[in-house]
Amino acid sequence: MTGLKLQGIRRSFSDPAPKLVLSGIDLAIETGEFVALVGPSGRGKTTLLRIIAGLDEAYEGTVTWAGGRRPRLAAVFQEPRLVPWLSVLGNLRLVSDRDRDAQARALLTEAGLAGTETAFPGQLSGGMQRRVALVRALLVDPEFLVLDEPILSLDPDLAQRMREWIGAYWRLRRPTVLLVTHDLREAAFLATRILVLGAGEGTIVVDLPVDLSHPRRQDDPRIEAIIEGLAHRDPMLLADGHDDVGDGRAGRPQPLE
């Protein structure tokens, strides 16, 4: 069943220099799919994600949700975006209710954050804040989960644990997931389908189903093969970097590095 349909999405920015970032995206995402959107900085990954999340409305084209209504959405942004004057539990209560505190605590414990309920975000490390942001997203039991580089700049062990956690959650609840990442390995480890935004064209140039069962092993040779295949088609995909328009300042293009 098609959960989300994008038709002819175009988005350009005018400041500082006119630039067409997305030039006609046609895409259908099935309910329950785990889609990874990959590509190095400046190709409009975050822009596309913001359009889908309803944060960018200055686009051309149509976004259609199944059943004509937006599903219950949750997002993890590039930055944690926690409210600094609310405790961890206070932040979680923003999106849920007091009577779901038990569930919030259970998720915190799963994330290795037991005991931080009364701490303010500023008292936590960056990695802990990111995990709180992920807990906040999972707490709303989303039908559609948007992840924008949720694991950026974490130490490798923690990053892998978070990936495994995201994968386990997806297997259990089967939300539709859209993961934006520059990390091919992460995409191949988690996604059931990998999309690549082309450089310059502003369209989807690769649409690759990943037929590997979940849970996957990090050292699975087939993951390696997928990465190699993608890198062969677009060597830029191996370049390290990340999108920088995650802070949501509309009207700004994604600068090429």
Next chain:
Amino acid sequence: MPDDRGRRIVLEARPRPPVRGEEPPAHASARPGGRSWWRGALSLVVLLALWQVAAIVAQSPVLPPPSAVGASVYRHLLYGDLVQDVAVTLARVAVAFALAMGIGSALGILLGRNRVLDEFFDGWVVIGLNMPALVTIVLCYVWFGLNEVAAVLAVAINKTPLVVTVTREGARSLDRSLLEMAKVFEIPRGRVLRRIVLPQLAPSLMASARAGLALTWKIVLVVELLGRPNGVGFQIRSFFNFFDIAGILAYTFVFIAVILMVENCLLRPLDRRVGRWRTA
């Protein structure tokens, strides 16, 4: 990647919230409020002494000595309407203050979040800011009659533009990334207002409350002087008619004392409370 970096710096520049039980920062004790009480008392005693000397030298009925003013306070407290007058005036201050804060901050948030409305109404706000209080008062009395509604309305109208301006500044600088987060998660509007918007506006609201209180009570006295049959302002006019300077000063000092009490016992603790997560 200027945007991302900029945002990060802003976020990290935010001071760490206090660990529970942590004392307020040391510089608080350097503020006037934290100075040793006896120096403040000494300063007041010196003022009183100077006044006494001036009164003795002048020997004039229009410059009564502090002792005469003290006696007047005592007399008015026991046998006069001082308590009632102060109560009536305070009630007017409270109603006008609440009206102006409520309407002013709502308008301020609206204008701060909506550029079109802000451009349209900016001129109105500027006119409001520069409208002499006396003109508003006279016009309100002329249009609505010499009644309580007109009096309170006049004061509220005088103060509202100030509240709008200060709150608008606060609303303009609301953290956009948090509002976006709220939008994605479809957090109910009331909750966003209470837990995300108002805490960010708290410093502006407190600033306008404190500036506004000082302005409000001064205007209320003028309103009473011009068109009410009771209150501190009305009494000051009657004292003026009888050249009872001791009475004027007696009422003034009592009223100043009451306003300082409101400021110290209500506004200042509130101010400290809303800024608690910031201080560290």
